[in-house]
Amino acid sequence: MGVKVKVRHLTEEEVQHLQNQLKAKDAFTVRRSQILLASHEGQVVSQIARSLRIATQTVRNTFRAFEADGLASLHEKSHRPHTMLPHIDEAALQRLHALLQQKPRDYGVENDHWTLETLAQVSFQQGITREKMSYESMRRALKRLEVNWKKATSWITSNDPNYTVKKTNGHD
Secondary structure (H helix, E strand, C coil): CCCCCCCCCCCHHHHHHHHHHCCCCCHHHHHHHHHHHHHHCCCCHHHHHHHHCCCHHHHHHHHHHHHHHHHHHHCCCCCCCCCCCCCCCHHHHHHHHHHHCCCHHHHCCCCCCCCHHHHHHHHHHCCCCCCCCCHHHHHHHHHHCCCCCCCCCCCCCCCCCCHHHHHHHCCC
């Protein structure tokens, strides 16, 4: 049989604080307070989960968070990733800007216009970036450079020597 998981013994101040948090506007805080108070009253994980209609893992996660952070665990933390660092530093940004001034065909790209995909590939091949950047990472890097990036547009042209005249004056 498994060990019955319970929250550690709560002090009177903690119990009072948890009871006050039952009236909080934030549902996360209310739910965690209910879980901790139920455990303090002697209920086990499965009883708490059943009575609050939540998963047993939610109860265990609440206990673990309380053990680690105390009453601060009653408030939900940010879900933003901690690794949101730019993939490219300032020196590399300047090299990327210089790369944009050159023709893609100079780097073996069979296109006359830079796309985010080809820019990411060439910047990696040229050692500007440590890894091939995603479309979104490249877009953010160009935004940092204040480059107005637009999707490449194909223009209809002709080899006809009179093309310009025909285009401006109508059909001949």
